[in-house]
Amino acid sequence: MTNDWLESCTWIEEALQRHQTYRRQTLNLIASENIMSDDVARYYSLELGHRYGNYEGLNVRDRKYTGNRYLMDLEERALTEACSLFHAGVADLRALSGHVAGSAAIMGLCDSGDLVLELDRVAGGHRLASKLSDARIIQLRVESVPFDGAAFQVNIEATIKKIKTRRPRLVILGSSNYLFPTPLKDIANACAQTQTTLLMDASHILGLIAGGQFPQPLDDGANLIIASTHKTFCGPQGGIILGKTDADVQRMLPALYPGLVTNHHLMRIPAVIALLSEWRAYGQQYARTMVENAIALADALEELGIPTVRTAQGATKSQTILLKVTDSKQAVTRLEDVGILTGAVELPAEHGGAGIRLGVQEVTRMGLQSGQIDELAKIICDALEDPTNKKLPSRVQAFGATLQEMHFCHSHE
Structure with missing residues (x-):
């Protein structure tokens, strides 16, 4: 071993130890973090992190690379079980984060100049459409979903009125400051009347949905759910897309693959299967x-x-x-x-x-x-x-x- 290698290893180990010691001495009340159980983490596969599993469309068996014959079984099971837990017709785990999942939805569903309604900063909105537009990735007209600050809730009546009069291409609900479930059914009906896609950003509440404390968005009329898998859902870091029908997801897929993601970090897929089992039980x-x-x-x-x-x-x-x-x-x-x-x-x-x-x-x-x-x-x-x-x-x-x-x-x- 060279002295440089030994010095690097020592420095890495000491830096990690400082971090781990520091975090053990704290109380973590950060609302966007959580930890996997050892039962799930044991299936986070470093070997799969070396592999490619690209595929087009929704057919996980239409692989670009060979060497995937058993990986396809893993991914199919993960998607099937995710659909069952979240009452979805179709699921996709290729997004590397909730942010990437949301970006794919916006870029795939919207054309330049389309109107998007989303929650603003004081409502806790992630403001994905605003961020993409500000970055000149896609030029959108972005307006706020009406929000009742005193009630800390979407103003349902005003939102329905705005959907019917402004006829947006996309409505994004969901917040990083989620206190109460958002009543979706009437908003979903208004979206259906105006051919507007209703997207629920469930990154912070995915575990509450899985655990029955928040309603299932797809049952209440949302077309799509995008989320991260590591907050209340306490799995490996990554993203998930859930749709009511194949058609709801198909429209956004070219933006997801190959637009934003090619290789989708397969090492987390076995852990997601274990995570879904854990959620069914506990x-x-x-x-x-x-x-x-x-x-x-x-x-x-x-x-x-x-x-x-x-x-x-x-x-x-x-x-x-x-x-x-x-x-x-x-x-x-x-x-x-x-x-x-x-x-x-x-x-x-x-x-x-x-x-x-x-x-x-x-x-x-x-x-x-x-x-x-x-x-x-x-x-x-x-x-x-x-x-x-x-x-x-x-x-x-x-x-x-x-x-x-x-x-x-x-x-x-």
Whole structure:
């Protein structure tokens, strides 16, 4: 071995160790992250990461490369089981992320100059159409889906009116600040009348849909679902596209392949099959516990004087909690300084404009119990009110030490 090789290996190992030590000493409340169980991770195949499995259209057996005869079996099973779990007619796992899946949908379904309605920043929208248009990838006319800031919900009546009068090519619903399910049926009916495609971006709530806490979008009239597979769904990082019919997906496929993706990272496919099995066995319990923990934590924080975004429906019916603060960047920095990881968000003016987003999906996965909620709320409250308290990092670490066992998986039985 050369000295350069040894130095590189040592540096990599030390850098990874620093990261792993740091993350073990934190409480992860980032709403977009989660972890795979060992049961699923064991099927994340590095060997398949060396292989190509390109195919055109929806026929997974129409491969461009040879050497795929058994890989096709794996991919077919993953797609069949995904369709079953999400009540879909067709599924596709080639998108490398939810963002890529959404970009493929927009680029494949829209022509230059088409009108797209999507949620704006204060509603938590991912604003994919705006980003693609701003980057000059496709020139679109983009307008906001009407949003009721006080209720923190899509304004259904105003949205239906806008669809019927403006007749957009595409309506994108879904948010990174999802608190409550969006009623889709009436919006879907309006889209059907105007020949508008209704796309649900379910990246943050895919696990809640799989676990029965949020309605199935395709059952309620959405044409397409795009999502990532690693947030509440707690699988390997990647994207998924689900459609009601072959025709709904076929229209966007040229943009996906070969426009955005050729080789689609096959190493995750066996893990997705294991993940789908895990969700069939434990998904309802996991999703229900996520929501119960989020509601309890929001209530506990409110009792301690930390204001949350709260409507007639309560503070949340998802895994997400939104705190109202004066300076969101300062607040998330204070929390990280003591070992609590969160994210800054922009809120509607009705809720003060600045917020922090918390997600309980990972701490729930690692065993957060109802009896621990008050202590977690107290730690968060103390960190926001007095971040110079030198006892806080050790309190965070001690609390995190109680969350070391993976739940809602086969190996936990």
